[in-house]
Amino acid sequence: MRIHFIAIGGSAMHNLALALHQKGHQITGSDDMIYEPSRSRLEKFGLLPETYGWFPEKITRELDAVILGMHAREDNPELKKAKEIGVQVFSYPEFLFEQSKEKTRVVIGGSHGKTTITSMILHVLNYHNKEVDYMVGAQLEGFDTMVHLTEENDFIVLEGDEYLSSPIDRRPKFHLYQPNITLLSGIAWDHINVFPTFENYLDQFRIFIDSIVKGGILVYNEEDEQLKKLVEETTNTIRKHPYHVPAYHVENEVTLLETPEGDMPVEIFGRHNLQNLAGAKWICQHMGIDEEDFYEAIASFKGASKRLEKIAETGNTVVFKDFAHSPSKVAATTRAVKEQYADKKLVACLELHTYSSLNSEFLTEYKSALDNADVAMVYFSPEAVQNKRLESISAEQIFKAFGRQDLEIYTNSEDFQEFLKSQNFSQSVLLLMSSGNYGGLDFEEVKEWIK
Structure with a gap:
């Protein structure tokens, strides 16, 4: 073609x-x-x-x-x-569907964890040399491209984004895939520029659940009450498999997953990531990987690019970079790092960068999101607010939204970087959360600051 x-x-x-x-x-x-x-x-x-x-x-x-x-x-x-x-003009998801009509389509959806869960599944399948087609939103170690299409593979694993398909097709991408097997990780209001109310956002997931092929499989996070309610309400004739956070504990800054074969150390950490692991295990089992083989493979999974990615470790200081920016992701990531490094000071920095996060009405969703940090900072660019044609936001609004009076707020990248440089990072973890770069922060320089 x-x-x-x-x-x-x-x-x-x-x-x-x-x-x-x-x-x-x-x-x-x-x-x-x-x-x-x-x-x-x-x-x-x-x-x-x-x-x-x-x-x-x-x-x-x-x-x-x-x-x-x-x-x-x-x-x-x-x-x-x-x-x-x-x-003929196709959107990206339309073309992927055309390429996979004759395959078993496995779609990973939800407001959070999609990339990580998809990455876990591909890691396990790759470990056991099981060939599948795929599309995932982050670069993975050991993979040249993040889209792979063949004529011969039986399965295709797709990350199911709820954002719009194209400028001329306003349907969410995941509405177009018609999955045979799917996973939903949870629902937390996002993309408010497209879905102005939470109910409107929920509707997209209702439609997605109803788009699963008859007799198909839905694996879902039963700890998410909104999602659980939608799954219970659907009249679609599908098989439903709930999952939840598996048993685990942390010893000496190492997370141990409690498995039938005993405690197993894993590279990832945090409730949300272990919850993702539980969902990935169900999907892999539906794709022919048994539980024991799943555990063997997942032990070496280090995470998707930009998802709780360790960028430096010197002596008693650790630095993580994370793509988290929505309220639920910020809260989960901050909580996970504090749990893993309970004896260290946690310095958490969040950049408000997306349309939703810079919207004055949406800011209230961040209530308590940084509560697990010992030192909390928020950076945003007033120019970014103007460029997105949003109402200006003040430091006072951010204080009130996050509910922390000791919150450090910066609107100038140089001031923000100077504050970071001045910190004593001994016995500390620095967590940098953003889908941007804090107005030009050089992450290589950050490594020098912690020495």
Whole structure:
């Protein structure tokens, strides 16, 4: 097939482009800007556009398909040309479904933990040399690309995002996959720019549950009351398998999972991650991996990229970087680090960076999210608030929202970095939570500060 990507530089889009190129398809693409690591990876395979921008002349009737990325706009010139001449336009999830119609589709959904659970499943399957197709949202150790498509594999494992499919398809991505086997990790209101009320957000999960094929399997976190209620309410004729946090304990900063064969040390830690592990175990068992083989493989799982990633350890100081930014993720991550390192001072830093987190009405969702930290800091950029065309927020609003009067708040990146440099990190854990970079924080420099 000849396939053209509009907005080929996206983290998901470029991985799909690479996967289809490796499958033997002819791939072209356009974008108005491409950043690392997408740029180097596309260049390596000869797929980097020669010039940035949109070029309608690239869209011809010789194309078999156009794949449209979320980064493109509705009035994109290449999209307009494709519509004019009748070239079929797919969203990213639509195309993945087309490629997997004849496979058993395993979809991992939920407001949190999707990437980690998908990563755990792929780690276990890879450990036992079980070949599957897949799509996951983070780079994993031992995997070249995060999308893999073949003709021969029976299973495809898909990370099921609830965000919109494309600029011209306002359906959540996971509504399009029609899973045979699925997992839901929990529901915590997110993406308020798209789902303005919690009830509206819940509806997306109702629709998803009803989209599971008849006789399919739903593995779900029974400790999430909202999710449990939705599962109980559905009339879809599916098999339901609940899971919960497994028994574990922490000794000398090591988490020990209590298994039928005895206590087993694991690399990951925290209730939320062990809960993710329990869900991943169910899915792997439905894919033919028995419990004993699952435990053997999961012992070496170190986590997905940017998810509680240890970036430095010197003497008695540890530094973690984490993608957490939503209230539930911030609370779970902070609690997990404090539990694992109970005898160390926890310095937790959160950047408010997303549309939801910078919304004054949504801020109240962060109540108590940083309570497990000994020192808590919040950084946000007033320019980011303006760029997202949101109402300005004040330090007082943030104090009130988080419910901590000792909260340190910074709106200037240099001041924030100076504060970090001045800290005594002896017997401490530094936790940096953000989907951004604190206005230009160099994580390599951070390693020097803790020496």
